[in-house]
Amino acid sequence: MVRSRVLSGVQPTGALHLGNWLGAIRNWVDLQNDHDTFVCVVDLHAITVPHDPARLADDTLTTAALYLACGIDPARTTVFVQSHVAAHSELCWLLNCVTPLNWLERMIQFKEKALKQGDNVSVGLLDYPVLMAADILLYDADLVPVGEDQKQHLELARDIAQQRINARFGSEDAPLLKVPKPLILKEGARVMSLTDGRSKMSKSDPNEGSRITLLDPPDLITKKIKRAKTDPQMGLEFDHPDRPETDNLLGLYAILSGKGRDAVASECASMGWGQFKPLLADATVAALEPIQARYRELMNERSELERVLNQGQQQAEAVAQATVERVRQGLGFLARH
Ligand code: AQP
Numbered sequence: 289m290v291r292s293r294v295l296s297g298v299q300p301t302g303a304l305h306l307g308n309w310l311g312a313i314r315n316w317v318d319l320q321n322d323h324d325t326f327v328c329v330v331d332l333h334a335i336t337v338p339h340d341p342a343r344l345a346d347d348t349l350t351t352a353a354l355y356l357a358c359g360i361d362p363a364r365t366t367v368f369v370q371s372h373v374a375a376h377s378e379l380c381w382l383l384n385c386v387t388p389l390n391w392l393e394r395m396i397q398f399k400e401k402a403l404k405q406g407d408n409v410s411v412g413l414l415d416y417p418v419l420m421a422a423d424i425l426l427y428d429a430d431l432v433p434v435g436e437d438q439k440q441h442l443e444l445a446r447d448i449a450q451q452r453i454n455a456r457f458g459s460e461d462a463p464l465l466k467v468p469k470p471l472i473l474k475e476g477a478r479v480m481s482l483t484d485g486r487s488k489m490s491k492s493d494p495n496e497g498s499r500i501t502l503l504d505p506p507d508l509i510t511k512k513i514k515r516a517k518t519d520p521q522m523g524l525e526f527d528h529p530d531r532p533e534t535d536n537l538l539g540l541y542a543i544l545s546g547k548g549r550d551a552v553a554s555e556c557a558s559m560g561w562g563q564f565k566p567l568l569a570d571a572t573v574a575a576l577e578p579i580q581a582r583y584r585e586l587m588n589e590r591s592e593l594e595r596v597l598n599q600g601q602q603q604a605e606a607v608a609q610a611t612v613e614r615v616r617q618g619l620g621f622l623a624r625h
Contacts, residue, residue, distance in 0.1 A: 291322060291323050291324045292323050292324065292430040292431050293323065293324040293325075293326065293427060293428060293429050293430050293431070294316075294319050294323045294324070294325050294326070294429060294430070294431045294432070294433065294471065295325075295326045295327070295328075295423065295424050295427050295429040295432060295468075296312065296316055296325075296326075296327055296328075296432065296433050297327060297328040297329060297330040297333075297370065297423065298312060298313070298329065298330065298351055299329075299330050299331075299333045299334045299491075300329050300330075300331050300334050300344065300347035300348040300350070300351045301334045301337070301339070301347070301491050301492060302347065302491035302492065303350075303491065303501035303502070303503060304350075304351060304354050304491070304501060304502050304503075305479075305489050305490075305491060305499040305500060305501050305502065306479050306489060306499070306500050306501075306502070306540065306572075307478070307479035307488060307489035307490070307499070308491075308502075309358060309502055309579075310477055310479055310540075310543055311435055311473070311477040311478060311479060312433065312435075313354070313355060313358045313359075313360070314358065314359075315433055315473055315477070316355075316360060316365070316433070317358060317359040317360060319433070320360065320361060320364045320365045321364075323431070325364065325365040325366070326365070326366045326368075326427050326429070326604065326607075327355060327360060327365055327366070327367055327368075328367070328368050328369060328370045328373075328423070328600075328604070329348050329351045329352050329355075329368075329369050329370060330370045330423065331344065331348050331369055331370050331371045332370050332371050332376060332377065332419060333370070333416060333419060333420070334347070334348075335412065336410060336412040336413045336415075336416050336419075337401065337405065337410075337413060337492075338405075338408065348369055349590075349593065350503075350587075352367060352369065352593065352596075352597060353583055353586045353587055353593055354502055354503075354579070354583060355367055356582070356586055356593070356596070357502075357579045357580075357582040357583040357586060358502075358579055362596045362599065362600065366600050366603045366604055367596055367597065367600040368597060368600030368601045368603070368604045369597055369600075369601070370423065372597070372601040372604075373426075373601060373604045373605050373608050375426055375605065375608035375609055375611070375612045376419065376422055376423055376426065376608070377419075377422075378612050379422035379425065379426055379608075379611065379612050379615065380415070380418055380419045380421075380422040382612075382615055382616070382619060383418050383421055383422055383425075383448055383452075383453070384415065384418050386448070386452040386453065386456070387418050387448055387452060391444060391447070392414050392415065392417060392418070392444075393414070395416075395417055395440060395441065395444070396437075396440055397416070397417075397437060397440070397441070398413060398414055398416065398417075401413055402414075416441075417440075417441045417444045417445070418444075418448070420438075420441050420445065421441075421444060421445035421448050421449070424442070424445050424468050425445060425448075425449055425465045425466070425468070425611065426607070426608040426611045426612070427604070427607050427608065427611070428465075428466040428607070428611065429466070429468045430466065430468060430469065431468065431469055431470070431471040432445075432468050432469075432470060432471060433470075433471045433473055434470045434471065434472070434473070435473060435477070435478060436478070437488075439470065442468065442470050445468060446467050446468065449463075449465040449466070449467045449468075450467050453465050453615065453618070454467070457615075457618035457619055458618055464614050464615055464618045465611070465614075465615070479536065479539075479540065480532065480533075480536040481493060481498040481499065482497060482498050482499065482500070482512060482513070482515075482516040482517065482536075483495055483497055483498040483516070483517050484498070484517065484533075485517065485531075485532030485533035485534075485535065485536045486532050497512055497515055497516075499512075500512055500513075500572060502576060502579055502580070502583075503580060503583065504576070506573040509569055509572050509573050509576070510566075510569040510573070513537075513565050513568055513569045513572065514565055514569070516533070516537060516565070517533050518533055518534070518537070518561045519531055519533060519534060521534075522558070522560050523557055523558050523559070523560075524537075524538055524556040524557065524559050524564060525538075525553070525557065526538055526539070526549060526553055537564070537565075537568060538552055538553075538556060540568060540572070541556070541564070541567065541568045541571055544568070544571040544572050544574075544575040545567075545571040545575075
């Protein structure tokens with residue numbers, strides 16, 4: 289049976305956190321059992337906002353090592369670094385030239401991120417969704433796991449493939465690009481900031497206390513959870529509209545302890561924060577301990593990590609190159625040999 293192909297990635301813009309794991313990487317680990325999975329470290333995306341050149345390579349390697357430490361298996365998943373496959377930049381350029389500017393100007397994430405950058409907004413930030421479209425379309429992905437904030441970008445990738453490439457340069461029986469579908473992720477996968485239950489946990493939040501990174505040591509995890517924002521009400525409950533922090537922390541406990549929401553709802557119904565927070569801290573430390581141990585092993589075997597990324601690059605290149613050639617042909621370029 290032909291397995292559906294899935295593509296996803298995380299930007300190496302800083303230390304990966306619980307949101308990246310529970311909202312993204314954990315799902316890829318499940319998907320690799322019955323899908324043809326491609327996961328990359330999207331380093332070209334990481335430079336669409338100002339970045340530190342002294343950290344990019346290390347952050348890229350760390351991100352790849354964390355994929356493996358979280359359970360991505362290179363025997364079943366193609367793991368690679370986006371910039372190692374030049375076809376991403378090439379297809380992005382080809383797509384740029386057929387994408388209307390006003391499609392990009394209305395992207396919500398661009399508007400939000402541009403506001404934070406002030407006068408320093410790069411063309412790359414505006415072009416981010418076209419690069420993302422290239423990432424997906426290069427691999428003939430059937431499905432793309434998307435959270436709420438990436439839905440608009442996937443819609444754009446579909447429109448570029450369908451309306452701007454296939455309809456204009458392909459034929460109905462031989463479309464140049466496969467049009468991907470969204471894979472809606474399981475409920476409860478959105479992890480919120482520890483300092484504000486209404487905004488998502490994020491690598492770029494200037495307050496480090498807002499997130500727990502996958503490599504935080506136990507004492508730091510305990511400290512961050514101790515300081516996490518709460519409310520003065522006794523008794524902890526899910527889904528209360530005025531208690532976003534409670535919902536977030538209980539949700540984390542349900543996942544990280546492995547107990548699930550129903551068991552946690554009854555266990556914590558009459559608890560106060562003083563009793564709950566140490567439980568959450570212990571569950572978080574225990575859940576991250578095997579990931580951290582495997583990460584340390586992997587970083588001590590750098591040559592093995594590099595071998596995995598080289599192999600991933602070759603596998604990815606084989607698929608990506610064929611797509612670029614198809615699109616080049618459709619657009620009428622002189623053949624190259
Ligand atoms: N808080 C979150 N809860 C659930 N899922 C999350 N993801 C990110 N934050 C959360 C998922 O992680 C994947 C990769 O994210 P990304 O690095 O490409 O960019 P992002 O979504 O913008 O993540 P960050 O941490 O907020 O990065 P910065 O601060 O650099 O922009 C995606 O699948 C995302 O849904």
